[in-house]
Amino acid sequence: MQETVRVALDAMGGDNAPGELVKGAVDAVNAKENIQVILVGKEDAIKAELSKHTYPKDRIEIRSASEVITTEEAPVTAIRRKKDSSIVVAQTMVKKGEADAFVSAGSTGAILVGGQLVVGRIRGVERPPLATLIPTTKGVSLLVDSGANVDARASHMVQFAKMGSIYMEHVIGIKKPRVAIVNVGVEEEKGSALVKETFPLLKECSDIHFTGSIEAREIPHGGADVIVAEGFSGNVILKLYEGLGSALIGEIKKGMMSTFRSKMGALLVKPALKETLKTFDATEYGGAPMLGLNGLVVKTHGNASAKEVKNTIFQCVTFKEQKINEKIKACFIKKEENE
Amino acid sequence: MQETVRVALDAMGGDNAPGELVKGAVDAVNAKENIQVILVGKEDAIKAELSKHTYPKDRIEIRSASEVITTEEAPVTAIRRKKDSSIVVAQTMVKKGEADAFVSAGSTGAILVGGQLVVGRIRGVERPPLATLIPTTKGVSLLVDSGANVDARASHMVQFAKMGSIYMEHVIGIKKPRVAIVNVGVEEEKGSALVKETFPLLKECSDIHFTGSIEAREIPHGGADVIVAEGFSGNVILKLYEGLGSALIGEIKKGMMSTFRSKMGALLVKPALKETLKTFDATEYGGAPMLGLNGLVVKTHGNASAKEVKNTIFQCVTFKEQKINEKIKACFIKKEENE
Incomplete structure (x- = not known):
């Protein structure tokens, strides 16, 4: 049996949120068996979008987050202050092992800062x-x-x-x-x-x-x-x-x-x-991963369509299946031992 | 009466030397009255190319230079050692005021180094x-x-x-x-x-x-x-x-x-x-000038055609007519006085 990959998706980030993000999640779980998506953001807005689609109910859930970090905000301040933002809530899930990956089309700066401060680096990176x-x-x-x-x-x-x-x-x-x-x-x-x-x-x-x-x-x-x-x-x-x-x-x-x-x-x-x-x-090629973190963080284009969101979720599956983080860890631990 | 602009053209530089360079020079003097081109390089090769064209004889002359600097050579060494190369001979003409501008499709590195070492910088640059x-x-x-x-x-x-x-x-x-x-x-x-x-x-x-x-x-x-x-x-x-x-x-x-x-x-x-x-x-836009030298030095593409060479020569005319170097000098002298 294939292992399930759990993706925490920032439903509030990007120009087409939440519509295209929710649709991308639906398309992803409809296309592949072993995907679970947690939509993170404002519950009412996400529910309204979800009601437009048909999908296996047990493979998409909602995690409520009341705040949104905009691209105009200074990243460090935003990550520190907006603890109930979709980015911080979803990245915390990755940190705690409640999700394997985090995908967002939101503020690149906030995603990167959160990656370092919330998810954290692999030892040696x-x-x-x-x-x-x-x-x-x-x-x-x-x-x-x-x-x-x-x-x-x-x-x-x-x-x-x-x-x-x-x-x-x-x-x-x-x-x-x-x-x-x-x-x-x-x-x-x-x-x-x-x-x-x-x-x-x-x-x-x-x-x-x-x-x-x-x-x-x-x-x-x-x-x-x-x-x-x-x-x-x-x-x-x-x-x-x-x-x-x-x-x-x-x-x-x-x-x-x-x-x-x-x-x-x-x-x-x-x-x-x-x-x-x-x-x-x-x-066509999905999002950009931030490499070397304790979990996967992927930034997609701000104007990502449902198709790009779906492809990015598939990318998270490959990342986990291929044990990329284990390979990165092995590479840096080996290096430390040799030094 | 328009002032004549004297351009020292490196007849040996670039992929299409000397053919396209000589043709570009001919086209330039045939198109505009106030241009004088000095073709610098191997006399025999230049003469052979010139014999293919019709042009006012008094506005194209040849300055012999027996050596050629290739793009493979280390620029500093080449400029220092090859004193009779087309680049050094032509840039020395600019330095001495025998030419207003130097144009070459040859080694960018050598042109830049020669610009600094042979032609020299405007005071303050x-x-x-x-x-x-x-x-x-x-x-x-x-x-x-x-x-x-x-x-x-x-x-x-x-x-x-x-x-x-x-x-x-x-x-x-x-x-x-x-x-x-x-x-x-x-x-x-x-x-x-x-x-x-x-x-x-x-x-x-x-x-x-x-x-x-x-x-x-x-x-x-x-x-x-x-x-x-x-x-x-x-x-x-x-x-x-x-x-x-x-x-x-x-x-x-x-x-x-x-x-x-x-x-x-x-x-x-x-x-x-x-x-x-x-x-x-x-x-379409001619060559790239090196700004801030005591004279004009222009680099054209290595694969420059006669048309690009001609356009680059025209660019030298505008540069002189618009007194660009005088304006750069004024800008930096003014700055020095203010300091």
Whole structure:
């Protein structure tokens, strides 16, 4: 028998809360047997949404939380003060072992701070990074850290590489993932002081397949499976990915609508193009896990649809089934013993 | 009468040397009266190319240089040792006032090092940045520094902002350009230690129109006219721009060729799309100037075509006509006097 995976879902976070979140939960439990979802948030609002759907009643429950943390609030203050917020209540469930995973489309800052303060770090992990799957022409790559730790240090970067490698191998299923560090050139003497300090440390790691530096130009072409970056550059990469993708697609659509002739053509290319652009659509790949915590914390897009929420819940199942946290723990405990 | 602008062109640099470079020079002098080009490099090779074209003989001359610096060579060593290389010979002409500007499609590293060591900095300029025009849905923005100075400091960033602002206003013609600093969020408390240190300094500058932080997501949508970045992140932005653009366009072309129906459509949309994608094509905008030197140094793409070379030469004309260096000098001298 498959073990049940219990996901605490922040029903109040994101632009489409609670509607799309509740629908995503319903779709997830209807699709897979071994999922249990706990919807955390304002009971009346959640009940109203749930009443629209059909689902196995014993696999979705509600945990009441009266407060909501908004994206405008300062994360540290919000996590400390709003003890009855959906984020704090749900993360506490993970901390206590009442849930295996926490999923939210809410304030990234609050999710990250709560991850550290409420859920807590795995022993030996210095800075839990946010690991985001980004589309490439060859499939997906994992960008780690995509923004949790600005001003990260070399030792943090090495941990990002190790945890990212474990995730990519066991959740995404890429054997011996190629790990590369973002740099301004591929020659070994190039780079910032941080990259120069990190590079030899990565080279020494026997438990990852380090392939050297990667220039940002090669990221969209799938130049590496795990892209190691300091939180500031990682965030710049992630956001430019989103911005440039949407800008280019917008311009192409505008171009296609510019003449009568091109409009006719657009009708013909549309179905094929839709398929292509889907592979470059981040929402296909679920959310971004925060790695290295005592339990799983996953951030989905603020504008997540039911489909993305469902995919993110499935991702939590794989994470638990593949025992990712046990593997991370083993990796860091082994390291401590060796030192 | 218009003043003649003398451009020393590195005939040996880049993937298409000397053919496209010589052709670009010919096209430039044929198009505008007040341009004089000095082709620097191996005389025989240049003469062979020149013989293919018709042009006013008195406005193109050859300056012999027997050596070539390749992109594989360590820049500092190459500049110091290869005194008779096209880069060192041409930059020495700028230094001596025998040319107003130097244009090269060769090794970026060597051009930057030579800019500092051979041409030299304007008094008061700490770190000359590379300023690259990047396409946006609204036109172009200037990314400064796009990679000359990794690990730049706050005081350098402030200078990038000021010089970038002067360039954008007087060469590109944008009145009161909006200057923003690349950051991981728009809230004032966000950012790396460097951004937090730089932000208040930019806010204090009375000679620029500082609009605050910009997230990388907004760059392609034209969120600011001058994008201030530390050299590492700036380089990541520039290269991801190139890589993601080419990856997406490649995927779209593949998508269009995937079915019979879409192939028919592609024929119809092609002309309109070509026009659209042209606006997102960096080669339309000439090269990247290194700002803050005693003379103009411009880096063009390694694969620059004759058209890009010609546009870069025109850019040198505007740079001189608009007295950009005099304006930069005035800005820094004024600053020194105030201190």
